[in-house]
Amino acid sequence: xxxxxxxxxxxxxxxxxxxxxxxxxxxxxxxxxxxxxxxxxxxxxxxxxxxxxxxxxxxxxxxxxxxxxxxxxxxxxxxxxxxxxxxxxxxxxxxxxxxxxxxxxxxxxxxxxxxxxxxxxxxxxxxxxxxxxxxxxxxxxxxxxxxxxxxxxxxxxxxxxxxxxxxxxxxxxxxxxxxxxxxxxxxxxxxxxxxxxxxxxxxxxxxxxxxxxxxxxxxxxxxxxxxxxxxxxxxxxxxxxxxxxxxxxxxxxxxxxxxxxxxxxxxxxxxxxxxxxxxxxxxxxxxxxxxxxxxxxxxxxxxxxxxxxxxxxxxxxxxxxxxxxxxxxxxxxxxxxxxxxxxxxxxxxxxxxxxxxxxxxxxxxxxxxxxxxxxxxxxxxxxxxxxxxxxxxxxxxxxxxxx
Numbered sequence: 001x002x003x004x005x006x007x008x009x010x011x012x013x014x015x016x017x018x019x020x021x022x023x024x025x026x027x028x029x030x031x032x033x034x035x036x037x038x039x040x041x042x043x044x045x046x047x048x049x050x051x052x053x054x055x056x057x058x059x060x061x062x063x064x065x066x067x068x069x070x071x072x073x074x075x076x077x078x079x080x081x082x083x084x085x086x087x088x089x090x091x092x093x094x095x096x097x098x099x100x101x102x103x104x105x106x107x108x109x110x111x112x113x114x115x116x117x118x119x120x121x122x123x124x125x126x127x128x129x130x131x132x133x134x135x136x137x138x139x140x141x142x143x144x145x146x147x148x149x150x151x152x153x154x155x156x157x158x159x160x161x162x163x164x165x166x167x168x169x170x171x172x173x174x175x176x177x178x179x180x181x182x183x184x185x186x187x188x189x190x191x192x193x194x195x196x197x198x199x200x201x202x203x204x205x206x207x208x209x210x211x212x213x214x215x216x217x218x219x220x221x222x223x224x225x226x227x228x229x230x231x232x233x234x235x236x237x238x239x240x241x242x243x244x245x246x247x248x249x250x251x252x253x254x255x256x257x258x259x260x261x262x263x264x265x266x267x268x269x270x271x272x273x274x275x276x277x278x279x280x281x282x283x284x285x286x287x288x289x290x291x292x293x294x295x296x297x298x299x300x301x302x303x304x305x306x307x308x309x310x311x312x313x314x315x316x317x318x319x320x321x322x323x324x325x326x327x328x329x330x331x332x333x334x335x336x337x338x339x340x341x342x343x344x345x346x347x348x349x350x351x352x353x354x355x356x357x358x359x360x361x362x363x364x365x366x367x368x369x370x371x372x373x374x375x376x377x378x379x380x381x382x383x384x385x386x387x388x389x390x391x392x393x394x395x396x397x398x399x400x401x402x403x
Contacts, residue, residue: 001372005072007353010038011203013056016353020361027344029063040204041076043160053168070171072360074178077207080219087146095136097368103146115152118175121215123147137368149215178352179209182315185355194310201316203227210305226318229289238269252286255323259283294331317349
């Protein structure tokens with residue numbers, strides 16, 4: 001099955017096209033470009049956002065030979081509400097995926113029209129008032145009931161995203177939250193029987209999801225992100241925005257004890273003065289800010305749930321920094337940082353996008369749906385690669401003839 005997804009962030013946009021087969025994923029295209037026009041998850045300038053999406057899609061075209069025209073997208077975890085609902089359907093003998101979908105739809109139909117459903121997690125099914133199970137497909141029964149957790153957000157928060165994607169001629173196939181994507185990316189069976197948390201650090205916001213037995217039961221967005229680290233570097237060393245970001249991503253360490261006290265870089269300040277930046281010193285600046293942010297997250301987790309938190313999954317682009325895992329485990333003793341090791345997407349900025357594909361695949365499997373977004377895509381890719389190869393050979397021949 002081949003799916004495409006778009007991870008729309010305030011700072012970057014990621015488009016990933018992948019083939020999933022028996023829980024194994026192959027990356028066909030993986031693109032990351034700058035996003036402009038979004039601030040803290042809210043679309044401020046739809047035209048700039050549309051330009052950013054089209055630019056990223058043009059990069060996809062260079063890889064695949066054509067632009068994507070449908071995708072799963074992530075939506076910000078703003079004003080989220082999670083509640084339990086009951087659904088009902090009446091199968092005619094053997095239970096099928098259609099019966100499960102009817103069961104889901106019966107509960108969704110009771111939700112306020114001002115709300116948009118983002119996720120539907122079945123807690124359990126009951127067949128003929130007596131047999132409880134996790135997946136009833138193929139079983140016999142005349143009455144199917146389902147208890148489920150449904151998360152919603154106000155339609156006013158979602159509509160700007162749908163309008164922008166429509167303007168870009170991309171059909172939105174499904175929606176998801178990044179904290180759910182992160183959970184499905186890791187996909188550890190031992191976490192599905194425990195209570196835990198997912199912490200997703202964005203550039204300007206931090207999203208937190210509380211999970212119990214594999215189901216998201218609460219969500220919250222904190223009004224800070226990794227850009228605060230950039231701002232500290234800019235202020236202390238009087239540097240421009242691009243230089244500060246480059247130092248954070250390519251020079252500093254999250255935990256200063258792993259940094260070198262002899263490694264230095266020379267830069268010009270915004271005032272034109274030369275400055276020598278020591279790796280140990282800049283890492284201490286980064287470390288101080290990250291510890292402050294992680295402690296704020298810890299406080300929020302304590303406020304969100306009274307359950308014992310058995311695990312904490314931490315993700316986000318900031319987790320690419322060296323020694324980030326070591327620093328996180330100084331604040332949380334039960335945390336794990338997801339590190340992407342999939343061929344074609346070996347960068348932590350793709351954590352949410354890869355998780356989105358896995359989540360969607362699992363979602364279809366539970367509903368008994370066999371669906372791919374693109375038919376014969378691999379044949380098209382092979383054909384396009386052949387054309388590119390032939391053009392390279394032709395250009396080389398022309399070059400040799402002229403020289």
